[in-house]
Amino acid sequence: NAGVMQNPRHLVRRRGQEARLRCSPMKGHSHVYWYRQLPEEGLKFMVYLQKENIIDESGMPKERFSAEFPKEGPSILRIQQVVRGDSAAYFCASSTSSYEQYFGPGTRLTVT
Amino acid sequence: DAKTTQPPSMDCAEGRAANLPCNHSTISGNEYVYWYRQIHSQGPQYIIHGLKNNETNEMASLIITEDRKSSTLILPHATLRDTAVYYCIVRVATVQGAQKLVFGQGTRLTINP
Numbered sequence: 001n002a003g004v005m006q007n008p009r010h011l012v013r014r015r016g017q018e019a020r021l022r023c024s025p026m027k028g029h030s031h032v033y034w035y036r037q038l039p040e041e042g043l044k045f046m047v048y049l050q051k052e053n054i055i056d057e058s059g060m061p062k063e064r065f066s067a068e069f070p071k072e073g074p075s076i077l078r079i080q081q082v083v084r085g086d087s088a089a090y091f092c093a094s095s096t097s098s099y100e101q102y103f104g105p106g107t108r109l110t111v112t
Numbered sequence: 113d114a115k116t117t118q119p120p121s122m123d124c125a126e127g128r129a130a131n132l133p134c135n136h137s138t139i140s141g142n143e144y145v146y147w148y149r150q151i152h153s154q155g156p157q158y159i160i161h162g163l164k165n166n167e168t169n170e171m172a173s174l175i176i177t178e179d180r181k182s183s184t185l186i187l188p189h190a191t192l193r194d195t196a197v198y199y200c201i202v203r204v205a206t207v208q209g210a211q212k213l214v215f216g217q218g219t220r221l222t223i224n225p
Contacts, residue, residue: 004155033212042199043156045212056212091155093213099144101213103155 002027004094004104005074012110019079019086021107025094032075033093033101034067043091049075082111116200121220130187132219134200137181143202145176146213147185151196156215159185159198190223197221 005024013019025032034046048056049069060067064082069075079086089108093101117135124130136145146161160167160174162183167174173186187194199218203211 035213035215042217043150043213043215045214048212059212089153093155099146099161100158102158105155106153108153 004092004102006090006092006104006107008107009105010108010110012112013082014112015083016081019082019109021077021079021090021092021109023075023077023092023094023104025075025092026102029094029096029102031095032069033095034075034077035091035093037089037091037106039088046077079109082109084111087111116202116216118198118200118216118219120217121222123222123224124187124190126192126223126225127189130190130194130221130223132185132187132198132200132221133182134185135182136200136202139180139202140204143204145174145180145183146201146203147172147174148199148201148213148215149194149196150199150218151193156199190221192223192225195221195223 004026007022011019030051032049035043036046037043045059047060047067052071064080066078087110089106091103091106093103095101144161144163147159148156150156160169160172162174162176164176176183197218197220199215201213
C-alpha cells in the first residue's frame with residue numbers, strides 16, 4: 001500500500017507566479033489535510049478536506065491560497081502571486097474515518 | 113484541544129530506553145493523546161495514541177497517568193535513527209473523521225552513540 005504522495009518535492013517560483021502543490025492520499029483515504037512548516041518553526045494546520053468538500057479552512061490565509069480535493073484525482077493546494085514569505089515546506093496528510101493521519105514527504109517551496 | 117507541555121530537548125544513549133514526558137493537565141474526558149515524530153525535514157510520522165489505558169506497538173509504549181494529566185512515550189531501545197523532534201498532541205477524535213492536529217514545539221530528542 002503506497003503512502004501519501006506529494007509532488008513536486010521541490011518547487012521554485014519567482015515572486016508573483018503561481019504554485020500548485022499536489023497530494024495523492026493513501027488508498028482508501030477520503031480525508032486530506034494540508035499543513036505548512038516555515039523555516040525553523042513547527043507545523044501549522046491550513047485546511048481539511050473530504051472529497052469535493054472543504055471541512056475546515058481555519059488555517060488558510062484569506063487571500064491567494066485555495067485548496068480542492070476533487071472527486072477524481074489528487075488534492076491541490078494553490079498559491080497565487082507567491083511572495084517570499086510563502087517559502088516553506090508544505091505537508092499533506094490523509095486519513096480514513098479512524099484516528100491516525102499519515103503524512104507525505106512534503107513539497108519544499110522556494111520563492112525567489 | 114487541550115494544551116501540552118514538553119521539555120524542549122533531551123538526550124539519550126544509544127541502546128537505552130528513551131522516556132519522553134508530556135503534561136496535558138487540561139485534557140478532557142473525550143480527548144486522546146497522540147505522539148508523532150519528525151525526523152530531520154521529513155513528514156511527521158505517527159507513533160502511537162491512547163485514551164486512558166497504556167498502549168504498546170512495534171515502535172513504542174505510551175503510559176498515561178490515572179488522572180490523565182500527563183503521559184510518557186517510551187522508546188525501549190533507542191537507536192541513532194530515533195533522533196527526531198517528538199510531538200505530543202491532545203485532541204478529540206470523532207467517528208466522522210479525524211480533526212486537525214495542533215503541533216506545539218515538541219521535544220528534540222538526540223540519541224548519542
